[in-house]
Amino acid sequence: MDFNFADRMGGLTGNAIREIFKYLSDPEMISFAGGMPNKQALPADILDGISRELFAGKGIYGILQYGSTEGYLPLRESAVEFVKGVGIDGAELKNTLIISGGQQGIDLACKVFLNKGDCVLVEDPTYIAVLHILKTYEAKAYGVKSDDDGMNTDDLEEKIKKYSPKFIYTVPTFGNPTGKTYPIEKRKKILELAVKYNVVVLEDDPYSRFRYEGQALPSIKSMDMTGHVIYNTSFSKIIAPALRCGICVADGEIISKMTLCKQATDVHTSTLSQALADGFLRGGYLEEHMKRILPIYADKKKLMKQAIKKYMPKDFESTDPSGGLFIFGGFKSGKETSKYFMEALKNKVAYVNGSDFFAAGDGKNTLRLNFTNSDDVQIDKGIKILGEIFAK
């Protein structure tokens, strides 16, 4: 049959990370590609215990049944407590929606706000999946210049005036892909601009708990007095990606619209996932879990930085973020990373071409490296292989 697909499918190709994902089933592959937690950081034993308790409890029939779209009530209650960790104190149940992973929060925000042709501003570079999601809404993404400490707010203001965006998407803490963290002044300025021009801010925060040094910063949402900020977070990195479970906190009107849209997509998030996440938070496991994994990840970052210094060509410059999962780098010589990608894969090392993170495909000399997923030996070995390939 000759299918008559929707217009949105025209420009839609797979997001690069997901395409690379297919190669990762090869057990010999060293993957610096996805933002995957380390195997050691997956709390299988804790989840096993919580699961046994859930199945032994009287509530199990309620957990296995249909649930409300807004989410499993105990988890929504836990969510209200959880976001206090990033300074969000005033959230009530009506401001929370449980989402099927952080990405669904972005998708639902797009569904609620975007008409075909609408504009969204993103930091350049930005989270790759946002660019993919925006294509499914036939919306336009424009990149805002990035300074060493995040989005350039002069350029942001200029582009707000020029493009009248529906929202600004940002990962202000240990941003993806660069690992950059916006200082408090920048956070305030972005909120100020959002209020001044009446633009929504979609603050995506999957990484702020992964701080290896320095002081925690309040989220932009914590400073929001006018309802301009949608705050998204996820349990994928702090518990387990497979749960597909996260939290969205926003103005009640936005949450109720997002709920209507979620109703239409997956009815509700897996209640088992929600109950496991709730058990994890409520049982007080998070703190000890993070205490255990943070030093492991901090060491891995150090190891990767050392390996980069040792093996990568001298014109390769990379970030040294104080948290998160990624190092972002580029060749001052302008060497195009995509040209080396297939050879790297053949040599069993995966990374992500940096240009995939740019709204208009810039940054062809850049790449993103994840340091959390690999073993220490793999980090050294993988960067050595990349060093040899990029030396060519």
Place this chain on the structure above:
Amino acid sequence: MDFNFADRMGGLTGNAIREIFKYLSDPEMISFAGGMPNKQALPADILDGISRELFAGKGIYGILQYGSTEGYLPLRESAVEFVKGVGIDGAELKNTLIISGGQQGIDLACKVFLNKGDCVLVEDPTYIAVLHILKTYEAKAYGVKSDDDGMNTDDLEEKIKKYSPKFIYTVPTFGNPTGKTYPIEKRKKILELAVKYNVVVLEDDPYSRFRYEGQALPSIKSMDMTGHVIYNTSFSKIIAPALRCGICVADGEIISKMTLCKQATDVHTSTLSQALADGFLRGGYLEEHMKRILPIYADKKKLMKQAIKKYMPKDFESTDPSGGLFIFGGFKSGKETSKYFMEALKNKVAYVNGSDFFAAGDGKNTLRLNFTNSDDVQIDKGIKILGEIFAK
């Protein structure tokens, strides 16, 4: 803030069943509203056992990690076997996509095929959520007349010619809300029309395993030689709704487009849910489970039919389906069921107004009754209460 929402949000109100859902937390409420399995039919012990095995196995770290968008490979393999039960023999892995509940299959099909303003044909009445989903795509739903044995194919052909629909949505076995089942000739005719006019058929099949009498019929997909049919099924009713897990089988090109769209919405379905569903199928639990619950549901249907005869006004006529979860009925006198709805809720009985299932809001004299969720005592009591209310 004065939010500037997308156009699609304009006409979007909650789907009626989901709105009613909020009342159902009242433990005294007798719900004939949602299509909820009975508590007795939720296989908590089996899932507990499978879950323990998963957590004890070496594969648990793979299960907790990010998975591929297409789905957990063992479940995709099981899915290929599972759909043989409805006569689909030729499915390969490239034809299967694991979805986050049956509803996501509908949503993804819409995303892949529908532009704003596109038309979709549905049986009148049809599954309520489809009408809601279509609104989120700003698509138009047109109802096709329904005979006692399902969609009227003359009217279908006329409306295909008139509206040039992108697809035809149908639940041919124990349809929602009517419980009707299309005979094999009708299935063939629908497929024939789809091929003749090059229209896709979205065959939704959450209920065919719930046959209480008579012979099983092949799915429309099983007769599809040209790739015109998308087949959707779900584990919500046969295992547990909370898993949010189902299967879509379609032409490889459609599956790859749906996969791109799924990437953008929830990355992948909860792997824990997928592994539980796979364990259920692979462990051979399904057959014994269905053997146990089918007689319970068949008895409940009988009980509800008896109660209807005993308590409901004489001008109330209702279906007596040979399977599924619902009885659909209407007042010959034209009595509008929505006018009695709030009083029923106040008296702790919930149903769904039939007009919510009609593309253009017809059927104001009808209502849908679910017979699987309630206890036997509740069925008698609830219908008695409805009988008294509708006698007024």
